[in-house]
Amino acid sequence: MGITRGILERQQGYLLGKAALKFMTLERIVAELAVHKSTVSRAIRDKYLLAPASCFLLRDMFTTGIVTGAGNEKGVSRNTIKEKLKAPTEAEDKQRPYSDEQLAKSLGEAGMAVSRRTVAKYRTKLGIRGTFKRREA
Secondary structure: OOHHHHHHHHOHHHHOOOOOOEOOOHHHHHHHHOOOHHHHHHHHOOOEEEOOOOEEEHHHHOOOEEEOOOOOOOEEEHHHHHHHHHHHHHHOOOOOOOOHHHHHHHHHHOOOOOOHHHHHHHHHHOOOOOHHHHOOO
């Protein structure tokens, strides 16, 4: 199996625009191909993949995230967590917006155990204001 084939097999849904980006590390591909990490890194540098959904930089297919099950194969990427963070803040009661702690608990119940600080960091990166600034009288 080659580098591109490994990416295509794991991220097929994302490349077709039907699913979120899955958790996949460079180390996982390196282990399967039994090559050095720098070899894979050089092979994907400045390479693009044209897919039905869009044109993607191969490096962007590799994500870090949190492990939700046994082994590296069962995990959630940071992008998926960020997407799941958007929905509750858009649908919340504007007089009682969710705190970062409540959002972290909600994500934990969905199988994505993240800390309150991580929620705050992702919320800031997404441009979602803090609890008090989202509150409307």
